[in-house]
Amino acid sequence: MSLNETEIAELRAELQKAIVQCSERCLYQAAKWAAELLNSIPELPSSNANATPVVVLINADPDEAALEAQEISKYLLAKSFFDCREYDRCAAVFLPDSVLTGILATNDLTSGGPSSGKGKAKATADSNGAALPIISQKSLFLALYAKIMSGEKKKDEDTEMVMGPQDNGVIINKQLLSVSRFLEKWFQGHLNEEGEYPESQGWLEYGMVFAKQKNETQAMKWFIESVHRAPMNWGCWLEMTSLISRIEEFNEVVTQLPQNIMSFMFQLHAHLELYQTGEGLQASLQGLLEIFPTSSFLLTCNALLAYHSKDFVNAEQCFSHLLALHPHRLDALDHYSNILHVMAYRPKLAFLAHLCSSIDKFRPESCVVIGNYYSLLSMHEKAVQYFRRALTLDRSCLSAWTLMGHEYVELKNTHAAIESYRRAVDINRKDYRAWYGLGQTYEVLEMHSYALWYYKKAAGLRPWDNKMWMAVGSCLQKMGRDRDGIKALKRALLADYNSAGSAGESGQPQLDPEILLQIANMYERLGEDEEAKGYMEMCVAQEDGGALGGDGTNLGESMAVHSQSADDSDDEDQGANEGTGVTAATSKARMWLAKFAMREGEHQTAYRLATELCQDGVEVEEAKALIREARSHMDEVKTWPPG
Structure with a gap:
């Protein structure tokens, strides 16, 4: 895959625009991803002369641009509150609780669909006359996103200690209902006669509300709408990936996506999440690496592709190269530690644990790496302690739940192991390791019917x-x-x-x-x-x-x-x-064949196999007895041949 200078310049401009737009809406991870991708594009000799750096974006919609200019002071205040993690204060700048409560109170009274019409006038009132605030979509997204983050923060505060007696994992975000009702009312107000939302710019569709409420069908519908209108928002593509659990679902979704480079990256990432490997995927990845040769995301995909193919040597080399290029990047290093753990590379895992701890010891990835190091040392209690710490920092850390389950199996705590694996499956149904761990644990408990069901789930994910x-x-x-x-x-x-x-x-x-x-x-x-x-x-x-x-x-x-x-x-x-x-299995098979040959009267074959067993040093006494018996029969046949 190759792009000419004009296409590269357009791609660079789109990424710059995406960084600003995501940063304006406090989507920091999406902004970081776009920034890393932007800086992985090699500089061309003529690029500096024509560079037009993006600092402030003017909205293409004149009405939205006027609203953004009018509320710039309030927007900057709200964003500063969000940056300081004062989410309720951020939301209250544009949506005070009194206004929000008054608007949402009439939602339950709405019985029919929205009346026909379109335009800004429709955005100010619904069928019951409840006024909607006239603010820009950018400010509205920031306020509603702050509401969601406030709910997540309170959810974490209300959650008990990880795996504690009261930790049932069912605490919900109490802000989701109000945000979803507000968004429903807003979209009803902007619906035209054709059933479309021509004024939407794609960010409000990426509300994540339905996904967090486990309404996956509706969530996927809105995510697809969002990537059509705002394709450079990587966070939306990631949410879509998390909703896809089978390759059939993926194939269905792909037909509805826009055709651009972001869709190409999404397909690569989704294939890896579904543990798909093959030459076609490798070719697609290499094509993208030609455009973004130092992209940390693509280099991570390359390493994970080798990891899923069980080519641990190549995977370890890819992660080592990635770490050399980006020595302070902690993303995905938990996967690297898994590879080092499987390969029993203790010195390298010790170095990685020390590096992560020196960069940021309170990142979930750092805790997982350190936990894997203690696991390799067979210090399972210490490993569990660090996996718990990772989950205290991020309850959705999939690696920590699965690995903690493995440690509880080693500690013979089957109840805790089952609970850990179940939490991992709740977070990601595609995690075959958790399904397999559940099967192993139930097999230890001799509950083979349960174990078989979980093993089949794992085999379905990794056929x-x-x-x-x-x-x-x-x-x-x-x-x-x-x-x-x-x-x-x-x-x-x-x-x-x-x-x-x-x-x-x-x-x-x-x-x-x-x-x-x-x-x-x-x-x-x-x-x-x-x-x-x-x-x-x-x-x-x-x-x-x-x-x-x-x-x-x-x-x-x-x-x-x-x-x-x-x-x-x-x-x-x-x-x-x-x-x-020579292995234990081959020796057992040779012993079986020797005994079978004796029963069938093939004494010379039995003698040869038993002699080989003596040379192998396995079951020597039984093999010597077979040799004596076979020799006796052969001597008997030689002395008294059949007449």
């Missing part, structure tokens, strides 16, 4: 993650549903094979011996010994890197396709696969 299907299969096995368990574990094998086959130079196609052993054992319980034998042979074959081993059957048509492609690969690649070596 190509073999770990999810292994959990489903193992749970079905414990419930005595061997036939269904075999299907789930074959799905895990297919996912594992597909993932390894696409690993390129980092890894050759390889199957998990543990999964093969479990499938074989379930076939044995079903009395299908030949099927069990085939999978036992495949399990042993993984020691030398044989992807299928044995006769290579019983994996279904999909596996056959992958097998054929693997057989057609270069000899060099085949030789590069060193296999798993």
Whole structure:
């Protein structure tokens, strides 16, 4: 993807405009995101000569511009109150409680839809004669947003201690109802005969009210309307992403979006939130990086793409590069700490924890990083303390809820673990780690029906993650549903094979011996010994890197396709696969095959397998007994051949 100089200049101007507009409305995170993106565009030699910096924006609507000029002093006062976090004072500048109460009191009396008409006159009164204040949309947004923030602040104040006896997680924002009624009245007053709002500039649609009230259908409708009118507001795109839980919902939403670079970034971000990976996504990301080569947001997306693909080495390198470019940026470093924790890179995680603490120890991300460090040291109580601190700072910190659940599992506190995972799911239904954690916890409690339901939710979110299907299969096995368990574990094998086959130079196609052993054992319980034998042979074959081993059957048509492609690969690649070596699973499979060979009268095969077991150093005594028995039979046959 490439843009010419004129397009880059237009993009730079739009981003400058977005920064000012978001800052004027106190949408600080959206303004920061746009500013970072703006500064990641490389400077062109001719750009300085034609630069026209944006400091003050004049509204294109003359009526709105006149209102903004008239109320500039009040607006500056209100914004200063908001900046000082005096939200009620900010809202009262334009919407005093007495005025707001009087307007909203008539809302319940409104029975029908708005009468036809349009224009500013319609904005001053509704069908019951209740006057609406005549203020600009910018000031109105600031006042209503201050009301929402005031409600959030009081909500946090009324909330009990994290995971305390009274912390039920159901405290609501009491300002949402009044804000939603006011917005409804305002939009009714600006509705034209065609059912549209021609005077709206897109910011009031981004009210977040319906989203916070869990009315997701209405929220998505207004967010889509908002991005059509104010496309550079990244906060609105983020809210839309949080409402999408399945790829089908995403595909439906995409058809209704404007076609611009913000929509392109939204699609990239939404795919990552839905754990979608693939070459197409990587190509889209690289195209955007050509325009914004140092964008912290896009570099983070690049690292997360590798993380979701389980390419931890590449993900760690991407985050390390990002940290070198932006050493004081704490955003998304909790994901980096997760990667370092999985890879057991204790020195790097210690450095990251120290860095975060020195920058801002009271940021939720810093607390999560430090908590992960203590978790790696197996200091689980200390880790829980820091995850609690992160949640005290931000109750919506998803990483902290999920990771705290993991720590409670380690501490054998299953009740607290379940509650932590449930809170994570309430915040983000796409968090497969929380669903998987719930399944694990219920499995520990031997409540396999509950565990199976949660494992299936996790597998639905990560259909190509073999770990999810292994959990489903193992749970079905414990419930005595061997036939269904075999299907789930074959799905895990297919996912594992597909993932390894696409690993390129980092890894050759390889199957998990543990999964093969479990499938074989379930076939044995079903009395299908030949099927069990085939999978036992495949399990042993993984020691030398044989992807299928044995006769290579019983994996279904999909596996056959992958097998054929693997057989057609270069000899060099085949030789590069060193296999798993001797593992507990392959040794158990070899023992089973040796005993099976004895039962079938194949004494030489049993002797060879038992000898290999002695060399492996696994179950040596039992293997020696098999050797003696096999040798005895072979000697007997040699001495008294059948006549």
